[in-house]
Amino acid sequence: MNSPGVRGSGGAAQGASARAPGGDTAATIAVAAVATCLIALVVTLVAGGSVTARVVPGLPDAGPLTRWGLPAATTVRDVAAALTAGPIVLALFLLPLRSGALGPQALGYLRAAAWPALVWAAAAGATLVFQLSDVSGLPPGDVIGDQLTSYAVSVAQGIGLLATILLACAVALLCRTAESAAGAFAPLVLTGAGLLPPALTGHAASAGSHELAVTGLALHVVAVSLWVGGLAAVTFHGLRAAPEDAPVAAERFSRAALWAYIGVGAGGVASAASRMYTVADVFTTAYGWIVVAKTALFLVLGLIGWMHRRRTVPRIAETGGRRLFVRLAGVEIAVMAATMGIAAALSRTAPPPQEGGTTPAEAVLGFAVPPPVSVQTLLTLWRPDLFFALVIAVLGGCYAAGVVRLRRRGDRWPWGRTVAWAAGLAVLAAMLLSGVATYSMVVFSMHMVQHMVLSMLVPILLVLGAPVTLALRALHPAHRRGDRGPREWLTAFVNSGFSRAATHPAVAAPLFVLSPYALYFTPLFPALMNDHTGHLLMNVHFLVTGFLYYWIIVGVDPGPRKLPYLMRLVLLLVAMGVHAFFGIAIMMQTDPLAMGYYGQFEVPWLDGQSADQYTGGGIAWAVGEIPTALVTLAMVRQWRVDDERTERRRERHSRRDGSDDADMDAYNAYLAELDRRSQGGR
Known part of the structure; x- marks a missing residue:
């Protein structure tokens, strides 16, 4: 590591004398x-x-x-x-x-x-x-x-x-x-x-x-x-x-x-x-x-x-x-x-042997085949998924810390955004840590419930929580001019070429609507389900692609670009139509999907993979209606607020420049007079 760039600011002789003791100490520590x-x-x-x-x-x-x-x-x-x-x-x-x-x-x-x-x-x-x-x-x-x-x-x-x-x-x-x-x-x-x-x-x-x-x-x-x-x-x-x-x-x-x-x-x-x-x-x-x-x-x-x-x-x-x-x-x-x-x-020492051995299902799943689905089992058969537990804890803790910092500083943060973020994390925990996660590894229909919620409901709630806006307001700037702290790194990432490419409609929308076809109708699905890391990456993919898509549709955080609301509405309707057809395509399949995975273990209380797959396709077809309604309401509200903000900005600009539109003022006065007369008549 004796690179010429790793030196102090003194002269050559002074630097050489200063480095000699340090080199001896470094060698001693290394030995x-x-x-x-x-x-x-x-x-x-x-x-x-x-x-x-x-x-x-x-x-x-x-x-x-x-x-x-x-x-x-x-x-x-x-x-x-x-x-x-x-x-x-x-x-x-x-x-x-x-x-x-x-x-x-x-x-x-x-x-x-x-x-x-x-x-x-x-x-x-x-x-x-x-x-x-x-x-x-x-x-x-x-x-x-x-x-x-x-x-x-x-x-x-x-x-x-x-x-x-x-x-x-x-x-x-x-x-x-x-x-x-x-x-x-x-x-x-x-x-x-x-x-x-x-x-x-x-x-x-x-x-x-x-x-x-x-x-x-x-x-x-x-x-x-x-x-x-x-x-x-x-x-x-x-x-x-x-x-x-x-x-x-x-x-x-x-x-x-x-x-x-x-x-x-x-x-x-x-x-x-x-x-x-x-x-x-x-x-x-x-x-x-x-x-x-x-x-x-x-x-x-x-x-x-x-x-x-x-x-x-x-x-x-x-x-x-x-x-x-x-x-x-x-x-x-x-x-x-x-x-x-x-x-x-x-890593070279044999761990203690497990008493009783493992069944073929336990070797694949990591746990025994659960009993029939019920409200009790969904609430009690929780899985200790460390990755998503840490993700939920970190996201929740950082968001709460940001809100608390703003409150202590006397700044206001909309409670609706906090509720949306908390609801998104709660639903995420229910899908990935509760009995839903357990049954999603065994039953295709429950897996489809998990997929639809992870890609179409959780991202909406997280996007409406505006995490980037909160972070930019709560984080302190770097102490030194020109240096980069967490706030500066976040700003650089949001404005980077990678973010600009990832949030482009031509990238985010196809990833969201076409990746399910590439996943479920190819051998990729059973391969990912057979491997724990592959299954984890699949769930992360659902979350990330959904977040990117809804970021450009109803996102309130600052980003590389802002799409017109009419274009957002068109993207939403097209995506929901393609998603509905995806559910119908699954229902029309004559042979069960991913039998290379589901065929490895027996589920005695299941009526057959084909019937369960038909149910899963129906879930994929029907679940899209709820997110569409939620996103439409959020988009209409954002559209109205944006129009009001634009109008106020225009009025301030007109008053500052003295360029009020006389025709518009006369028309507004005419409407006010009509309203007064109608009130007097009543």
Whole structure:
């Protein structure tokens, strides 16, 4: 990371003398972190029994190189990914921008992130080889070739690692070529995308509770990478940067680290809960003891973070405060390294077995086939979907915080918008967390209820809540001129070329009305239903496409363009007509849809897939009437208010310019006289 762009503002000689102690300290911290990570990895692997298991004669065995090489390659991959994310986050969000552009230091950190990205790609490639060796029971040298190529393009775990390799290489390329703050967003997004495939295709995808295991592990991995990488980058910056630059990065990272800590904890709890079925498993199995050790280190990290926030961050502008920060951060990095070593060993430790085994339906659904649909089961069979629970909690909490800030400031916020937002989140919870979500995985008609509500009712309520307008009014501007805080980033996103393209009627409307045809009448639907991540992305697609469409129809937030109301009405009528035909097309199908998914389990209380599918098509045909009426009422009201606002603006303009229209005034006086005479006659 010794990039020429990462320097202080002093002269060359002064900068060289200032960097020498910092370089020694950075090297010491790095060596200590590597040592603690390796020690923790080795001790945990031995204690967990994954490298000391007795080889059964006659069974294939990959050999000691794979037993030790796979967790080692996984550890290097995870650490390199974190060290890639850290400098990018530091350059974009932790260092102040200059007129919205990256400064020399930030650009140097962005360039430096390319090197750990290349290590990340190489470690992911080694993990791919060792993983295939472990699965096939062959030495690593015997799987390189056609067998490795086939595994990388046909098996979910291999595809995930191949995607990580490609994304890491793309991150390295973009970090070397990006010049602006907007351009630096691409490697940041690709880094986040590269972290997810191993988590979404590994053992979590086959755990009993898909909603907890997959989302919990993905959240855990992303939060750990941002936390570890961010701390390493801020510590390096504190050693190398000019004194006046260090407090800004440390103070901003302190706020972000709290949320990363919460994300790590929530993801870790969910991931562990999906693999241990009783409390006794925590204390009677090797997997449970490793989780306990990891939890203890997590609590130690929380204590160190609290000390940072209370003691070192307020004093970091002082010389002693910076030294204290570096010492404490060095200890924190060492503990983090040990935690990552334990985590890599934990992924190689067998979790406790589930008593009684699983049925074929439970293997597909993650739960047993529910009893017949009733009001009681719809209200009681809730699913612990961590992803949407977090989405609802974050959206609700941020909106409430914005309203409270406006109220405390003495500003008014329409209560109708708050009610619409709260109602949208409540309906979202009912569709994705209650018994409706449980039955939507088993019964096509209930799935269609969920689809229609997610795409045609929830987005309307959320759009009418005007979240962007609330955020722009509640968020404070950046303290430094030319810098970007949350408010400036939001404004830049709303006015970006991406937003302009996504909210164009030629993009938003076809996505909304045509994507159901591409989904349900192709093999894509059973493929997405068979995979938890695919099913989650399908629900997100329903919400996002519905939100974009109704944003351009009845949205009150500022956007790249404002459509005429007549054009909005035409788009609404056309979309509703196409949606109605979609329901009729499902009802006319002679063969059941997605039998590759629904045919895997038996629903004894269902009268048949064809009859249920006919019911689902009727629901899709009929449900569109309610959103159409709601949107029409909202549009008519907005049209009237807009006309009144335009008329008031015209009158103010006329009075200011002295250019009143005499004919219009005479006509208004004539109407007033007629009204007076009619009143007198009565």
